[in-house]
Amino acid sequence: MKVAGIVVSARKEGNCLHCVKYCLDKLNKIGFDTLLVNFYEYNITPCSHCNYECYAEVIRNQKEECPIQDDVPKIYEMLENMDLFLFAIPCYGGHVPALYRAWNERVAHIPGKTDIFKKFEDFQRVYLRKIWGFIVIGNLTAAADITLHEILSDFYNAPPPEAILLQAREYGRVSLKGDLIEEKAVKERLDRFLNLLLKRIKRIKM
Ligand SMILES: Cc1cc2nc3c(=O)[nH]c(=O)nc-3n(C[C@H](O)[C@H](O)[C@H](O)COP(=O)(O)O)c2cc1C
Numbered sequence: 001m002k003v004a005g006i007v008v009s010a011r012k013e014g015n016c017l018h019c020v021k022y023c024l025d026k027l028n029k030i031g032f033d034t035l036l037v038n039f040y041e042y043n044i045t046p047c048s049h050c051n052y053e054c055y056a057e058v059i060r061n062q063k064e065e066c067p068i069q070d071d072v073p074k075i076y077e078m079l080e081n082m083d084l085f086l087f088a089i090p091c092y093g094g095h096v097p098a099l100y101r102a103w104n105e106r107v108a109h110i111p112g113k114t115d116i117f118k119k120f121e122d123f124q125r126v127y128l129r130k131i132w133g134f135i136v137i138g139n140l141t142a143a144a145d146i147t148l149h150e151i152l153s154d155f156y157n158a159p160p161p162e163a164i165l166l167q168a169r170e171y172g173r174v175s176l177k178g179d180l181i182e183e184k185a186v187k188e189r190l191d192r193f194l195n196l197l198l199k200r201i202k203r204i205k206m
Contacts, residue, residue, distance in 0.1 A: 001201065002033040004082040008089045008100045012040045014178030015137045015166070016088035022181055022190055023086055023135075035082060039099055042071035046102035047109065054109035072106040084132045086197070090175075091138025091147035104154065128158040133197050135190070137180070139169045162196045164189060 005020035017038060024034040045068055056064035079085065089100055108123040134151055138144025148165055155161065168175035171183045180186050 001083045002035065002081065003027055004035040004037055004079050004085050006079075006085055006087045007036070007038040007040070008087060008097055008103070009040065010092075010097065010099065011178075012038065014090075015168075015175060015180045016090055016135070018178070018181035019135045019137075019166070019186075019190060020086065020088045022187065023194055026191070026194055035078065037075060037078065039103070042075055044072055044075075044099055044102050044106065045070045046098070047105045066106075066110060068106065070106070072103065073110050075103075076107055076110060079130075083130065084197075084201075085130050086133045086135070087131065087151075088135040088137070089147070089151060091136065091142065091144040094143030094146050096147050096150045100151075124158050128155060131155075131161050132200060133161050133193065134163040135193070136163065136165045137168075137175055138165065139167045139175070140165070141169065162193060162200065164193045 003024070005024045007016045007020050009016040020036065024032075024036060028034045047068070050067050051064075052059060053064035053066050056062055089096060092098070107127065134148070136144060136148045136151065138147055144165055144167065148163060152160060152163065166180060166186060166189065168180055171180065171185060173180060173183065
């Protein structure tokens, strides 16, 4: 099976990258093909300065192409052949990062650029069902629970993924330092999270 680890931080290296790498290394050792996608490396812009070309068939009865030139279609193509996705997402200002919102808006509305999403329902059927896990970084005292629920709310109509919330405070650390992975208890938490994912994979294969 092929698993993609997707890092959704504004910076290149921090807790999200370390946690995803930790998980991918473990999965790789037990036979998974792995791909790391760090959003830092790409240009991802929100829906803006358009004329709802993605809904042109509904509005103007014709096909039109999204005018936004960014890396979302390219990233989606990279992910298309993967079997499952694992995201690591930080809490920013009590919410999901704008980068994640931008990605979700755009990836759900890129018909014409890939053959996969002819309509929004295809996004729910194909893309959301491949997302099996979220690692959320943030403190409950700073609204990280809201971030987690924002993320999970996208799955109201699809199987819910596994999710863990890693609070730096719980380990006496400051998340901005990006060194949570040095904590043995964090690694153990990630191991348990991976076990949950593996159980799910076994269930699907049976
Ligand atoms: C712009 C910004 C806003 C943040 N807001 C919050 C917050 O509201 N709650 C929280 O628990 N952590 C907050 N943090 C801390 C990050 O969630 C934390 O540093 C996390 O480790 C970032 O991911 P990274 O290490 O992969 O970059 C914020 C960090 C930044 C840069």
